Amino acid sequence: MAHVPVLLKEVIDYLNPQANENFIDATVGEGGHTAAILERNKPKGKVLGIEMDLELYQKLKSCMAEFPISNFQFSNRLILVNDSYINLKKIVEKNHFKPVHGILFDLGMCSWHLEASRRGFSYLKDEPLDMRFNPKNSLTAAEIINFWDIEKIEKILKEFGEERYARRISLAIKEMRKKEKIIGTHQLVDILKRVLPKNYDKKRMHFATRTFQALRITVNNELQIIENGIKQAIKILEPGGKITVISFHSLEDRIVKNLFREKAKIKELSILTKKPISPCSEEIRNNPRSRSAKLRAAEKL
Ligand SMILES: C[S@@+](CC[C@H](N)C(=O)[O-])C[C@H]1O[C@@H](n2cnc3c(N)ncnc32)[C@H](O)[C@@H]1O
Known part of the structure; x- marks a missing residue:
């Protein structure tokens, strides 16, 4: 199945990428959201894309030639890093990546993990019980x-x-x-x-x-690192920059909701989504996996 990024229009509306602005995709996956950002922030805007899964990272690197953004001379505008967003601050410093106008977290796994990783993410396939995003763990x-x-x-x-x-x-x-x-x-x-x-x-x-x-x-120690990763992201953002987080179950969404509220109270963030945004019925029909997605967005003050 072709990769379909979840809540793409909504993410782009909130991030609102402008020419020459820089963005971080903390969970680049199959590059769907990244591609859309790179179309908007040309000619000189960059994306720093982080992907923890080595196989997915390599797949993305090697298929860059077929990448939908190839028309826009992406090679010097997309920086791909194989790491965890828990190291966001270090990754940003190492790559001298600033100023940052927007950051996206699209949490969890990709369709690729379910369909092609052969690591036991799907109960529909008979595979080894592995489930690691990073096989070095x-x-x-x-x-x-x-x-x-x-x-x-x-x-x-x-x-x-x-x-x-x-x-x-x-x-x-x-x-x-x-x-x-x-x-x-x-x-x-x-x-x-x-x-x-x-x-x-x-x-x-x-x-x-x-x-x-x-x-x-x-x-994958998923819940423990979300809060820490988002806190680093807020520090990295320029004032006026946007943070968007897509979560796929209530445990993740609760962490994001509480952290945004805490940061809004101390005037670090202004919350842009009073309630989380869910996919419309047409998106759910076309991409049933999107049905549990929830998007929250905030602006750095
Ligand atoms: C839902 S997918 C992202 C899909 C992506 N937005 C797209 O359009 O293709 C989430 C991705 O984040 C990766 N990931 C999970 N935990 C991570 C972490 N701590 N750091 C970096 N990437 C992570 C997963 O391997 C997966 O590829």
Whole structure:
């Protein structure tokens, strides 16, 4: 499936890139938002794009020739860095990237992770239980499932998956791992199928969604770094610069909402989105994966 950036029009409306301004895409992914920014900030505006996943970063580098922005001599306008946005300040300093007029965080994983990474992000594919954005990190989903204390597994399922059957699932994992090592996604899906009620939340989501989300968040330490990354971004922005954050579940959105409010109270930010912006029904129809996206935007004072 071709990559479709989520809430693209809305992100561009809030960032409002002008000729020769500089932007940071803290989660460049497949480059959809970056491409749109580079079309707007030509001829001399730049984008610093950060991507933690080495394979995705390499893919982006190598397909630059086919990149939709190739008409605009992007090569000297797009700086790609393979790192985590947790190191945002250092990355910006190292690349002497200033002034910065806008920053985007589009949190979580890409369609590519689900469809082509072969790292077990999707419950629909039978793949190794890996789920790392950065394969240099040692913690995998299989490590958690096979070796963590059952109480700890229950806790992450509750906290990061908001899974009401966390206890039931963790006990079933305990029983299964006495018999065999759980190394593949479908082994886990089979366990979930056995212990979860039939038609569990069927209208809203697949029964494995919460467990897979909890594992991915834990493996990549996702929630712990959002606040820190956004705080660095606010410091880096020029006064009048915009910060936009797209989140995909309530745990992420809550962190962004609370941080924006805290910074608005001390007059560091002015909040531009009283309520988070969701995709319109047409976008959801064309790109069902966008349905849980929420965009918040603020301006640096
Ligand atoms: C939702 S996708 C971004 C999609 C992108 N906006 C586009 O249009 O293609 C999020 C990306 O952020 C990357 N990512 C996740 N955590 C990261 C981190 N801490 N630092 C940098 N990139 C990260 C993921 O590997 C993924 O490619």
